[in-house]
Amino acid sequence: MRRVAIVGAGQAGLQVALGLLAAGGYEVTVVSGRTAGELRAGPVLSTQAMFGPALRVERAAGLDLWAGEAPQVRSVDAVLVPEPGVRALEFTMTLDEPAQSVDQRIKMARWLELVEERGGRVEYRELDRAGLGGLAAAHELTLVAVGRGELAGIFARDAARSPFDAPQRRLAALYAHGVGAPDPAAGPRARMHAVPGVGELYLQPALTRSGPCDILLWEAVPGSAFDCFGDRPPSAEQLRRMRELMARYLPWEAELWAAAEPTDAGASLYGALTPVVRHPVARLDGGAAVLGIGDALVVNDPITGQGANSAARAAEAYLRAIVGRGDGPFTAEWMAEVFEGFWQRHARHGVALTADLLTMPEHLQGVFAAAAEHEQVARRLANTYAEPADHAAWLATPELTAAYLATLPGRAETGDRLS
Known part of the structure; x- marks a missing residue:
């Protein structure tokens, strides 16, 4: 039996732990700072929207336990708001496979219980570098799946792959019941509003402890009018401020939120993330090497919903590599190769897509304009969120984008001009 330790009880860490237990031949220890009960009863941990490719990974592992309960989101309504109260460039982006969002308080709690039920060991404690x-000295392989705090800091920033050195948005999220839908007959839809120079608003149907809900995420440009939650107000006050912002900038949304209320006392979240990529291997004082995974190495702003999806895809790649290693040693060189393979196949594309959505270069603005005219562009854009590797084929450079847009009906004579 090979001994593997995993520090962190989130998407990536628990998915690897459960995968190793299913494979057999591994003694798995998970170190979690909170019990399943504490996770369920605590404040919200994140916003998340799991797209089709990541959901397929979970289903294959028998871990998509909420498909019959969570709202199935098949499209995203997008609106540009060039000035307060003005709607422009409206279009709908259709996903080839439905997405879903499950409150990580219930998802991670249940997965943590499954680790113990399936023969894994869970230690409930906080770890510092010495711990x-x-x-690591007691295990053949140790994965660090903690994206914050001292342990995340053991992995050095990779400057060549990190597009930013400061947060690009300040984030405020709220889980709510009683949110209206623009077209109830259309079924669950996500909604996104972009207010240039101010920020973005995302609404995601989700499943929480008390049933279906909506997640409201404000992506505020630092110092803008949307950036007004830095005092971390309680959920009710956060909702009041959000309603005021909607009444000014998005009055059509304010109407839908007239009867909304927070799902629970811990329904709000505030923070700011610096998008970063870190080197995958850290050497500890005793000489042991540990391998990072998930948010420990790749942190994306949630503007493109890549966080949980990237973690799920990382877990799939790492699990395949660990099992494929057989009895071979888990050397630092092997660890670096595992991450590099994941980076080249998947992670770099999510990082590039997220950087583009945060900065909106001119050619990407043209894609959004074209999406308002051509359903096929809107569909491809939606499915690039789900499979960000497609970013390299049509969004990575102005030349690639112009070549794609030139193939659209009525575009052959205009070349790369954006109308």
Whole structure:
């Protein structure tokens, strides 16, 4: 039996742990700072929208336990708001496969219980660098799946792959019941509004502890009018401020939120993330090497919904590599190769897509304009969120985008001009 330790009880860490237990031949120890009960009863952990490719990974592992309960989101309504109260460039982006969002308080709690039910060991404690060294000395392979705090800091920033050195948005999220829908007959839809120079608003149907809900995420440009939650107000006050912003900038949304209320006392979340990529291997004081995974190495702003999806895809790649290693040693060189393979196949595309959506270069603005005219552009854009590797084929450079847009009906004579 090979001994593997995993620090962190989130999407990536628990998915690998459960995968190894299913494979057999591994003694798996998970270190979690909170019990399943504490996770369920605590404040919300994130916003998340799992797209089709990541959901397929979960289903294959028998871990998509909420498909019959979570709202199935098949499209995203997008609106540009060039000035307060003005709607422009409206279009709908259709996903080839439905997405879903499950409150990570219930998802991670249940997965954590499954680890113990399936023969894994869970240690409930906080680890510092010294404690990590002791854990690594007792195991053949140690994965660090913690994206914040001291342990995340053991992995050095990769400057060549990190597009930013400061947060590009300040984030405020709220889980709510009682939110209206623009067209109830259309079924669950996500909605996104972009207000240039101010920020973005995303609404995601989701499943929480008390049933279906909506997640409201404000992506505020630092210092803008949307950036007004830095004092971390309680959920009710956060909702009041959000309604005021909607009444000014998005009055059509304010009407839909007239009867809304927070799902629970811990329904709000505030923070700011610096998008970063870190080197995958850290050497501890005793000489042991540990391998990062998920948010420990790749942190994306949630503007493109890549966080949980990237973690799920990382877990799939790491699990395949660990099992494929057989009895071979888990060397630092092997660890670096595992991450590099994941980076080249998947992670780099999500990082590039997210950077583009945060900065909106001119050629990407043209894509959104074209999406308002051509359903096929809107569909491809939606499915690039789901499979960001397609970014390299048509969004990575102005030349690629112009070549694609030139193939659209009525575009052959205009070349790369955007109308």
